[in-house]
Amino acid sequence: xxxxxxxxKFRVLKTGxxxxxxCAQDMNHEYMYWYRQDPGMGLRxxxxxxxxxxxxxxxxxxxxxVSRLKKQNFLLGLESAAPSQTSVYFCASQRGAFxxxxxxxxxxxxxx
Amino acid sequence: xxxxxxxxxxxxxxEGNPLTVKxxxxxxxxxxxxxxxxxxxxxxQFLLKYITGDNLVKGSYGFEAEFNKSQTSFHLxxxxxxxxxxxxxxxxxxxxxxxxxKLTFGTGTQLKVEL
Numbered sequence: 001x002x003x004x005x006x007x008x009k010f011r012v013l014k015t016g017x018x019x020x021x022x023c024a025q026d027m028n029h030e031y032m033y034w035y036r037q038d039p040g041m042g043l044r045x046x047x048x049x050x051x052x053x054x055x056x057x058x059x060x061x062x063x064x065x066v067s068r069l070k071k072q073n074f075l076l077g078l079e080s081a082a083p084s085q086t087s088v089y090f091c092a093s094q095r096g097a098f099x100x101x102x103x104x105x106x107x108x109x110x111x112x
Numbered sequence: 113x114x115x116x117x118x119x120x121x122x123x124x125x126x127e128g129n130p131l132t133v134k135x136x137x138x139x140x141x142x143x144x145x146x147x148x149x150x151x152x153x154x155x156x157q158f159l160l161k162y163i164t165g166d167n168l169v170k171g172s173y174g175f176e177a178e179f180n181k182s183q184t185s186f187h188l189x190x191x192x193x194x195x196x197x198x199x200x201x202x203x204x205x206x207x208x209x210x211x212x213x214k215l216t217f218g219t220g221t222q223l224k225v226e227l
Contacts, residue, residue, distance in 0.1 A: 004155070031213055033214075040121075040219060041219060042202060042217040042218055042219040042220055043156075043202065043217040044217075045214060045215070048214065050213075058214065090155055090156070092156075094213060096213075097213050098144070098163050100146060100158040100161055101156075101158070101215065102158070103148075103155035103156040103157070104155050105154060105155045106153075106154075106155055
């Protein structure tokens with residue numbers, strides 16, 4: 001099993017550009033999450049999904065959109081990138097309520 | 113709202129000595145508590161969790177944590193530290209009610225184990 005994979009690993013955007021980050025999991029997990037990690041702030045939840053076709057807002061959803069058309073994939077979109085979105089983005093998946101989350105390797109995004 | 117505090121930004125310990133990384137939490141229901149470790153340029157890896165039952169939880173790589181309800185703490189411990197334990201450690205909490213199984217993470221503690 002590959003576990004949780006993220007594409008791309010690195011990306012540099014100019015302010016106003018758009019992009020989509022792809023998260024894929026091969027563990028048949030119901031729950032999927034997008035976090036951002038910034039120095040001194042830990043991980044903050046952007047959006048999450050409790051199943052195929054469902055999404056919900058997390059702690060810091062502004063400026064991001066998500067979609068979960070297939071159970072194994074969770075996409076994070078930035079419609080108009082801003083320098084404040086410079087961060088490391090992590091995707092995670094979870095089997096169910098009492099289980100731990102499995103994390104992908106991260107995407108380092110820089111917005112200039 | 114739930115929250116997690118990791119009061120130490122960095123913990124330094126000599127190899128072979130015991131280590132403790134502190135975590136306190138605040139929730140309005142029964143907590144589910146987790147510890148994760150992050151090595152440089154990597155994603156988070158699960159170490160251990162407390163859901164219910166025995167207050168002393170054993171996890172990966174010789175780590176353990178003790179759930180203390182009265183002190184609302186869930187400190188991570190290891191009897192004998194290794195240089196390879198040097199990494200960033202995160203505590204996280206999830207309440208037992210509500211949707212989404214959302215975790216709230218602490219800000220992380222950098223553990224440095226020196227020879």
